[in-house]
Amino acid sequence: MSTHFRVTYATLSADNEELQVAYDAGLRLAASWLGAVIPGYVSGEPRTGGELFTVTSPGDRSVTLGQVHSATAGDVEDAVRAARGAAARWARTPWPERVAVLRAAADLISARSNELAALMSLEVGKNRLEALGDVEEAADLIRYYCQQFEDSDGFTVPMGSLSAREQNVSVLRPYGAWAVISPFNFPMALAAGPAGAALVGGNTVILKPSPQGSFTAAKLYECFRDAGLGPDVLHLLPGGDDVGAALVAHPGVGGLTFTGSYAVGMSIYRQFAGFGYPKPVICEMGGKNPAIVSARADLDVAAAGVARSAFGLSGQKCSACSRVYVQRDVLEDFVAKLAELAGSLVVGDPTSRDAFVGPVINAESVARFERAVAHARADGEVVAGGRALRGAGALPDGYYLAPTVVTGLPADDWIFRDELFVPLVAVAPYDTLEEALVLANDTDLGLTAGFFSADPAEVDAFLGGIEAGVVYVNRAAGATTGAWPGVQPFGGWKGSGSGGKAGGGVYYVQQYLREQSRTVAS
């Protein structure tokens, strides 16, 4: 078994030789998997009837990860039928047994973290520590939901009763077959987290991963399977948007979790309700996350926090900071510091030891970046980066972009409004904090927001006025979503999240359950 280190987002700056050596071993193992043909799984049986699509590495387009069988309409039908068929038995399985198997799955994820992380670096371009953090978060989210079941006695609450001959109890019970549709950028945590919550609650699960995440999802599926989860309890349906859409449209799906972009999430949110009665749907969507830098901020901390948030995972975290409002007096100094940091970050092969910024996910992201840069050059100023780095220096043939800072655009420019999901941050001045808060809140989204100021009154005003689910103040490590379960949940307000009760948080797992009030007379 490989050496296992506990890497959390809080310790991502920590680095040590042993960890690197263990990742290298994981990378060798993951590399030996390349070229695999990946099926879907329905009731534990591989499904190979669907068309094959190829997954190549965004960091090196000459590397083929594997060929994946897209789920067919028949696979979707069979998976939903099987998940529904197994739902009653899994729901009746005593919760401590469900917890035991899910904890075993979490332990397998941890035990395999190096090879899973290396595979993820190859598949979606995450650097070493980010990938290890994603894997460990997947395990910890599952453990946290298990712990919540333990701490609450399986969500069983004795209630008062009017007579000694009546016993009243409130219990939380599952919905049935639950679909999980996950995005490319957290291919472990945002598949394992929702699936884990649904499963520990007694729902059966059908997982539809992002196409660019299929291989990682298949390895996640193996962790659940090898931990002893019954074959009817979890089904894997790889494929594109059409497979997700088929699950959304299927009346047999009792509940659904989607994590991905705003437009898709909103259409799913509207559509999923339309089956005669309300069904639970959890949509975690995009961000256009601001940071505000006051004249009273430590500008080094602010620049470090913004750089880390804006350029980590090449700007492709839902938590990424993509717009900064800076008090006018310190605008020039702040921009100079941020531009210097942007220029100093190592862009490189995400499996290499020193890369901080890996590739973006695909050619569309590069095109989106180039459109934004051209616009900024025409109407504002590009003060750092602004280039695609394909073919540059020693970089492999991947979708590498230079961390980019733009200024001089009006605060109502589309660059301040649209989620671009690339390593580009736009900076604009403000005069009063009130004005900055209006600018920061002037969006349909509300995932993360940051503030930098040494003035406690300003900090209070920010915390009281900002409309976002995850906020941070004076944090040199920048934006975080999912710092750690029970420590900092990740969930959006407004168009960033349907429930405002997010993964890792104390109110999350309950969303996969419905209350039944039981009165039993003797």
Ligand code: NAD
């Ligand atoms: P995406 O919306 O393109 O795809 C997400 C998933 O939905 C994929 O599995 C995709 O195949 C599927 N899908 C697409 N269209 C569908 C449809 N019509 N019906 C059903 N399923 C469909 O998103 P992405 O590019 O994979 O991920 C990036 C986005 O995810 C960003 O907007 C980011 O902010 C967001 N995100 C949000 C959070 C959060 O916690 N709020 C976390 C991570 C990512």
